[in-house]
Amino acid sequence: MAESYPALRAGQRLTAELLDSMLPRFARKTTDTSRASTTTLADDEHLTFTVEANAVYAMDGWIKYFASTTPDIQIGFATPTGTLGEWGWLMPGSTTTGTATAGYSIRTDTNDAADPRAGYGTSDSNMYTPISGLWRIGSTAGSLTLRWAQNTSNATATIVFTDSWLRLQRIA
Numbered sequence: 001m002a003e004s005y006p007a008l009r010a011g012q013r014l015t016a017e018l019l020d021s022m023l024p025r026f027a028r029k030t031t032d033t034s035r036a037s038t039t040t041l042a043d044d045e046h047l048t049f050t051v052e053a054n055a056v057y058a059m060d061g062w063i064k065y066f067a068s069t070t071p072d073i074q075i076g077f078a079t080p081t082g083t084l085g086e087w088g089w090l091m092p093g094s095t096t097t098g099t100a101t102a103g104y105s106i107r108t109d110t111n112d113a114a115d116p117r118a119g120y121g122t123s124d125s126n127m128y129t130p131i132s133g134l135w136r137i138g139s140t141a142g143s144l145t146l147r148w149a150q151n152t153s154n155a156t157a158t159i160v161f162t163d164s165w166l167r168l169q170r171i172a
Contacts, residue, residue, distance in 0.1 A: 003056065003172040024169040025049050034157040039149050041076050041116055044160060047146035049168045051080065051137050057144070059087065060132040061166035067121025071154035075131075076116025078145040082138020086110050089131040091119040118151040126161070144168065 006021060029046040051057060067073040077087065088110040111117045113135060121127060135144060146166060150158045 005055075005170045005172050021170065024167050026165065026167050028165040029160065029162050032159055032161050034159045035149055036071075036155055036157040037150075037153050039074070039151065039153050041074065041147040041149045043078060044146045044148060047164065047166050049144045049166075051135070051141060051144045051168075052170070053080075053137060053139050053141040055137045055170055056172035057135045057137070057168050058133075058171050059135065059144075059166060059168050061130070061164070062128060063089075063131055063146075063164045064126060064128040064161040065121070065159060065164070066126045066161070067119070067150070067158040068123050068154065068156045069121055071150035071152050071156060071158050072118055072121050073148060073158050074116050074118045074151045075146065075148045076111075077113065077133075078143065078147050079113055079135065080137055080140040080142030080144075082140055083113050083135055083144075084138070085113040085133060085135040087113065087131065087133025087135075089117070089119070089129045091117075091129050092122070092127055116147070121158070131166070 006018060027047045027049060033044065065073055088108065091107045109117055119129065148160060
């Protein structure tokens with residue numbers, strides 16, 4: 001069964017608020033953020049959305065980052081209590097090298113809404129990962145926020161770059 005939000009009815013009054021609720025939300029990083037010597041997931045100050053209780057959202061995005069091979073990166077999401085769903089990414093694998101002859105391996109993991117996941121870095125190039133998911137918000141409204149940190153604590157900073165973005169669309 002196809003889902004849509006909001007459910008429009010013949011004769012319904014179209015208001016600015018109703019039309020606005022139909023638009024996707026877009027969050028873009030406006031500055032680089034560096035984190036070093038920490039494995040504690042922290043909210044990204046730019047990649048966050050307010051979500052409604054008892055709603056369903058589809059998400060996609062593009063995360064550009066640098067993580068050396070020692071700290072790597074871990075990504076997860078903070079969600080309101082009772083949120084279910086899954087998210088995934090196309091993440092460089094653990095045998096990643098930046099050489100033209102070796103290429104890149106790709107992980108295609110899917111993750112429970114509440115679970116963070118480690119991704120890999122290289123010492124010689126910036127990386128990006130496309131990311132997507134579906135979030136079923138429970139009876140508590142709140143924020144849906146990308147969280148990230150180093151996977152292994154290291155003095156070499158892991159960086160999520162300006163113009164990384166997420167798009168969120170309410171679908172039910």
